[in-house]
Amino acid sequence: MANVALYAAYASNMDPEQMASRAPHSPMRGTGWLTGWRLTFGGQDKHWDGALATVVEDASEQVFVVLYDVPAWDEKELDAWEGAALDVYRKIRVRVQTLDGDALCWLYVLDDYEGGLPSARYLGILADAAEKAGAPDDYVKDLRTRPCKSLGD
Secondary structure (H helix, E strand, C coil): CCCEEEEEEEEECHHHHHHHHHHHCCCCEEEEEEEEEEEEEEECCCCEEEEEEEEEEEEEEEEEEEEEEEEEHHHHHHHHHHHHHHHCCEEEEEEEEEECEEEEEEEEEECCEEEECHHHHHHHHHHHHHHHHCCHHHHHHHHHCCCCEEECC
């Protein structure tokens, strides 16, 4: 059996269709909550015209995540998509709460400063991805109403 790791997606990779194109051998396993962490944005990305999604520790917060079974060959593809070799994102191990109990997973965190606003387009993609993955309505609404950069800001 291939070595399979559990990946927790909290940004655009929450969208099962996007993940199928980026990591076609990585089925969705379920969803959960990254408790004690907060979704935030940082750095600056020219492609997205704004800050990128990341998570930081915050005891009073939680982040909705989508879990995928990722074999090693798909993990390499995701690393390339996420810029892990370029030190844009780095991988860490976290514990995710699911309906079946806690799961040990890995995820990407931005290797940059926290702060800055995401573009409206990027934030919309994150909200759509969360909605497609079955995030609670209030979580999706919070994503859709977060401060962001409009075109031309």
